[in-house]
Amino acid sequence: MILLDRVTKTYSRDTGAALDRISLHVEPKEFVIIIGSSGAGKSTLLKLLTREEKPTSGKIIVGGIDYSKLKDKDIPLLRRKIGTVFQDFKLLPGKNVYENVAFALEIVGMSNKEIDHTVPRVLEIVGLKGKEKRMPMELSGGERQRVAIARAVVRQPKILIADEPTGNLDPKHAWDVIKVLEKINRFGTTVILTTHNQEIVNKLKRRVITIEAGKIVSDRANAEYHS
Amino acid sequence: MNNSEKFKRWSITEWRIIKTGCTNFVRNAWLSIAAMAVMLITLTIVLFSVIANATFTNTIKQITDKIDISIYLKDSVTPENREKLVKQMRALPNVKEVTFLSKDDALVIYKKQNANNKDLLLAISQTDNPLPASLQIKPKNVNKIAEIKTFLDKKEIKDLQSDETSYSGDRKEAVDKITHATDFIRRAGIIGVLVFAVISMLIIFNTIQMAIFNRRDEITIMRLLGANTSFIRGPFVVESVLYGVISAMVSILLLNGLFAVSSSTLEATSLGLLDINYASRYFSSHFWIFMALQLGVGVFIGAASSIIATHRYLKFKTTK
Numbered sequence: 436m437i438l439l440d441r442v443t444k445t446y447s448r449d450t451g452a453a454l455d456r457i458s459l460h461v462e463p464k465e466f467v468i469i470i471g472s473s474g475a476g477k478s479t480l481l482k483l484l485t486r487e488e489k490p491t492s493g494k495i496i497v498g499g500i501d502y503s504k505l506k507d508k509d510i511p512l513l514r515r516k517i518g519t520v521f522q523d524f525k526l527l528p529g530k531n532v533y534e535n536v537a538f539a540l541e542i543v544g545m546s547n548k549e550i551d552h553t554v555p556r557v558l559e560i561v562g563l564k565g566k567e568k569r570m571p572m573e574l575s576g577g578e579r580q581r582v583a584i585a586r587a588v589v590r591q592p593k594i595l596i597a598d599e600p601t602g603n604l605d606p607k608h609a610w611d612v613i614k615v616l617e618k619i620n621r622f623g624t625t626v627i628l629t630t631h632n633q634e635i636v637n638k639l640k641r642r643v644i645t646i647e648a649g650k651i652v653s654d655r656a657n658a659e660y661h662s
Numbered sequence: 663m664n665n666s667e668k669f670k671r672w673s674i675t676e677w678r679i680i681k682t683g684c685t686n687f688v689r690n691a692w693l694s695i696a697a698m699a700v701m702l703i704t705l706t707i708v709l710f711s712v713i714a715n716a717t718f719t720n721t722i723k724q725i726t727d728k729i730d731i732s733i734y735l736k737d738s739v740t741p742e743n744r745e746k747l748v749k750q751m752r753a754l755p756n757v758k759e760v761t762f763l764s765k766d767d768a769l770v771i772y773k774k775q776n777a778n779n780k781d782l783l784l785a786i787s788q789t790d791n792p793l794p795a796s797l798q799i800k801p802k803n804v805n806k807i808a809e810i811k812t813f814l815d816k817k818e819i820k821d822l823q824s825d826e827t828s829y830s831g832d833r834k835e836a837v838d839k840i841t842h843a844t845d846f847i848r849r850a851g852i853i854g855v856l857v858f859a860v861i862s863m864l865i866i867f868n869t870i871q872m873a874i875f876n877r878r879d880e881i882t883i884m885r886l887l888g889a890n891t892s893f894i895r896g897p898f899v900v901e902s903v904l905y906g907v908i909s910a911m912v913s914i915l916l917l918n919g920l921f922a923v924s925s926s927t928l929e930a931t932s933l934g935l936l937d938i939n940y941a942s943r944y945f946s947s948h949f950w951i952f953m954a955l956q957l958g959v960g961v962f963i964g965a966a967s968s969i970i971a972t973h974r975y976l977k978f979k980t981t982k
Contacts, residue, residue, distance in 0.1 A: 485886065486978075487886070487979060488979055489979055489980065489981065489982045490982065491982045492982075507978050507980075508890075510888075510978055511885075511888045511889060511890040511891075512888070513888070514886065514887065514888030515887075515888035519886060519887075525883045525886065526883075527880055527883055527884070528879075528880070529686065529689055529690075529880070538884075538887065539887055539888075541675075541678055541893075542884075542887060542888055542889045542890075542893060543888075544671035544672075544674055544675050545674075546670075546674060547674075586887070
C-alpha cells in the first residue's frame with residue numbers, strides 16, 4: 436500500500452536532513468503509529484505522502500502511484516485518494532459542519548443527491564448528528580476534529596493520514612477521536628497516525644515506528660511506548 | 663465514465679463554482695462592500711475624466727471654429743475679380759472654406775443684430791447700403807493663420823479691400839492664447855486619463871489581492887483536500903467579477919444621476935471650462951457604450967486580479 440525506499444528530505448543545507456534514507460513498508464488495512472519527539476521528522480514524512488513536499492532523493496509509491504512520475508495536475512487526484520486529518524483541524528471557516536464535509540465530495544463532482552445521502556451518515560458515525568448547521572467557530576476542539584475526520588473519511592479513502600489529531604484535545608475527546616480512527620480502520624482503511632500521547636500508544640497495541648533525528652530507530656508490532 | 667456523465671459532473675461543478683462565489687460574496691459582505699467601494703470610486707472618476715476630456719475638447723473646438731478671417735471688398739470689385747480671388751484663396755493649403763457675403767446679406771444681418779436700435783435702422787434705411795461685401799475665410803489650422811495673412815497682404819489683393827482685414831475682431835488675442843494651448847490641453851487630457859486608468863487598475867488589483875490574501879488559508883486547505891485549480895479559483899473569480907459588475911452599474915447610475923441633477927438644477931450651464939450641458943448630452947448619447955465599457959473593465963480587472971492573486975497560493979511545491 437505504502438512503500439518508501441531510501442527517502443531523504445533536506446529543506447536546506449544548513450539544517451541537515453529532516454529525513455535520512457528512510458525505508459518503510461505499510462500493508463493494506465494496517466494501523467501504524469509513528470512516534471518521536473518534535474522535529475524528529477514525523478510531519479515531514481506525512482507531508483511527503485500527501486505530496487506537500489517533494490523528496491530530495493528516494494522513491495515513494497502509494498497505492499501503486501510512483502510519486503516521481505506524478506505531474507502537478509495529478510496531485511489533486513492523488514490527494515482525493517488519501518484522507519488527511521491535521522492537528523489544527525484545517526476546517527474551512529466560512530462553511531458550516533455539513534458544508535465542510537460535503538466539500539470533500541463536491542471536489543470530486545458528486546451529485547447533490549449522493550451528497551445528501553452520504554454526509555449525514557458519516558456525521559452520525561463521528562457523533563455530530565444534529566450539529567450540521569454549526570460553524571467551526573461554535574464547536575469545541577474535539578468536535579472540530581471529528582468534523583475533520585468526517586471530511587477525511589467521507590470519500591472512503593484507502594489511506595487515512597492523521598497528523599497528531601489528538602494534540603490539541605483533552606483526554607476524553609482524544610479518546611473519542613482515536614475510537615473513530617479504529618472504527619474506520621476496521622472498515623478497511625489503512626491508518627497512519629502520529630502522536631505524542633503515550634497512553635494512546637500503549638492502549639492501542641499496534642505497530643509502532645519510532646523516528647529520531649530523521650531516522651527510523653525502531654519498528655515493532657504490538658509495541659508499548661516507554662519514554 | 664461516458665460523455666453524458668462527464669458533462670453532468672462538469673455542469674454540477676460549474677454550477678457549484680458560481681453558487682459558492684455568490685455565497686462567499688454575501689458571507690463576506692463587509693469585504694465585498696469595501697472592495698466594491700474602491701472599484702466604484704475609481705471607475706467613476708475614470709469615466710468622469712473621460713467625459714470631462716471630451717467636453718474640454720469640444721469647448722476648444724467650438725472656440726477655434728469661431729475663428730475666421732474677414733476681408734471687406736470695395737464696391738468697385740467686379741464679380742469676375744471676386745470669383746478669381748475666391749479661387750486663389752481656396753487653392754491655399756490652410757483654407758478650409760471661403761464664404762461670400764454680399765452687400766445685401768450684410769445689411770440683413772446688420773439689421774437683425776441691431777433690431778432694437780430704431781434710430782440706427784431708420785438712418786440706414788435712408789441712405790444707400792453703406793456696408794461692404796465680404797469674404798469669410800475659415801482656416802483649417804488656426805495655429806497657421808500666418809500663411810493666409812501673407813497672401814492677403816500682397817499689394818494686388820490689398821487693392822481690392824475696402825477696410826483692414828479682420829481676424830475675428832476683438833477676440834483675437836484671447837483666441838490666440840487659447841489656440842496655442844489647445845494641443846497641449848488635448849494631449850495632457852489623454853495622458854491624464856490613461857495615467858489615471860492605470861493607477862485605478864493598480865488600486866483595484868491591490869484591493870482584490872488583499873481580500874484574497876485574507877483567505878489564503880482556505881485556498882491551502884482546499885488544495886490539501888485535493889480540489890483542482892479551477893474549483894478553488896472559480897469562486898474567487900466569480901466573486902471579483904460580481905464586484906466589477908455591481909460597481910460598474912452603480913458607477914453608471916451615479917453619473918447618470920449626477921448629470922440629471924446638475925443640468926436641471928444648476929442655473930449656470932458651465933463650471934469654468936466644463937460645459938455641463940454638453941457633458942450631459944455626451945454622456946447620454948454614449949450611455950450604452952459607457953455601460954459596456956465600464957462592465958468590460960470591471961469584469962476584466964476583477965477576473966484578472968483574482969486569477970493573478972490566487973496563483974501564488976495554488977502553486978505546488980516544486981523544490982526537492
